[in-house]
Amino acid sequence: MRQSADELLRIITDNATRDVSEAQSLPPDIYHHPDILQLEKERLFGRGWICVGRTAEMPDPGDYICFDIVDQPVVVIRQKGESIKAFPNVCLHRCSRLLDGRGHISRISCPYHSWTYKLGGQLIGAPFMQRTADFDTADHKLRELRCESWEGFVYVSLDQNAPSIAGQLADLGEIVGDFRMANYAPVYEAMMSGTPTGSAWLKTSWMFIIFVECTRIRSVSTALLKIKRNFFRAAMLSRITMFRTTRGRTVSRHMQPIRGLKAINGCVLT
Ligand code: FES
Numbered sequence: 108m109r110q111s112a113d114e115l116l117r118i119i120t121d122n123a124t125r126d127v128s129e130a131q132s133l134p135p136d137i138y139h140h141p142d143i144l145q146l147e148k149e150r151l152f153g154r155g156w157i158c159v160g161r162t163a164e165m166p167d168p169g170d171y172i173c174f175d176i177v178d179q180p181v182v183v184i185r186q187k188g189e190s191i192k193a194f195p196n197v198c199l200h201r202c203s204r205l206l207d208g209r210g211h212i213s214r215i216s217c218p219y220h221s222w223t224y225k226l227g228g229q230l231i232g233a234p235f236m237q238r239t240a241d242f243d244t245a246d247h248k249l250r251e252l253r254c255e256s257w258e259g260f261v262y263v264s265l266d267q268n269a270p271s272i273a274g275q276l277a278d279l280g281e282i283v284g285d286f287r288m289a290n291y292a293p294v295y296e297a298m299m300s301g302t303p304t305g306s307a308w309l310k311t312s313w314m315f316i317i318f319v320e321c322t323r324i325r326s327v328s329t330a331l332l333k334i335k336r337n338f339f340r341a342a343m344l345s346r347i348t349m350f351r352t353t354r355g356r357t358v359s360r361h362m363q364p365i366r367g368l369k370a371i372n373g374c375v376l377t
Contacts, residue, residue: 110134112142152177156255156262156272159183163259163292164209165191169226172209176265182206183254183261184215184226193254193263194228199247215249224249258288 110118115137122131137143160172165185173182173196180196182205196205203219206212214231215224223232228249236242253264255272258280262272273280 109140110136112140112146115140115143116146148177152265154264154266154269156253156264156269156275158260159193159263160261161259161291161293162191162256162261162289165261167211169211169213170209171206171212172261173206176263179265180204181252181263183263184212186226191254191256191261192227193252194249195252198222199230199249200233258283259291260288 115134118134119137122133125131157176159174159181160183164170165172165183168185168187171182171184173180175181181193182196183191183193185191197203198205198217198219200217200220200222203217205215205217205224212226214226215228217223221232221234222230224230228251230244230247230249233242233244233247236244253267253269255262257273257276264272
């Protein structure tokens with residue numbers, strides 16, 4: 108019989124107070140209970156900060172990335188100057204989706220009836236609306252969502268009152284500060300560009316993908332040790348070079364000993 112959401116929450120809370128040596132797996136119902144899903148939507152996605160990309164993915168004013176937070180379409184856009192702003196990706200006229208995917212724009216133009224907005228969300232064009240009494244484009248602006256950057260990561264929150272993400276991650280900053288992640292530039296897109304298919308993945312290792320899955324790396328590495336030594340070394344190189352700095356050098360002391368291996372993998376470190 109399915110456990111109630113309250114019971115599941117009690118188990119999670121109880122687990123969280125135990126020593127790690129007494130940790131237990133989450134109850135299976137937690138993954139598919141509709142009430143838990145609803146709580147996740149409200150409390151995690153509705154109130155929390157969602158990491159949506161890297162500042163280096165949007166280097167120029169007008170660069171944008173679209174995504175959905177649960178069922179809320181959102182777009183983040185690099186502004187003139189350094190800031191990045193987030194807006195609901197929804198037209199003020201009749202709620203058409205404004206932008207898709209990622210790319211570069213000089214202004215936001217709705218594909219439905221061509222209402223046009225500045226990068227900062229101000230409405231500047233609304234064809235045929237001049238016939239509407241008391242309508243002034245200056246009165247309309249896309250609602251700005253909370254958007255902050257931390258160490259080069261771009262975060263968005265749907266909660267206007269959410270505490271700053273920088274404050275929430277202050278302790279983590281002390282741990283990872285030496286890595287100077289704000290300077291890292293993603294290389295994935297660069298590796299994909301100029302290739303007609305996704306075969307560029309072959310330039311790196313599947314271990315690249317599980318970079319963040321630290322609990323799996325041990326077993327993966329053991330398996331790799333049975334393969335050619337050079338391949339293993341190349342895989343390890345790929346695993347830690349998802350980013351390079353904007354100056355083309357790694358900054359982590361941990362990474363430096365293997366910089367000489369770049370020829371094996373062919374493209375990541377410079
Ligand atoms: S819905 Fe966007 S202009 Fe009409």
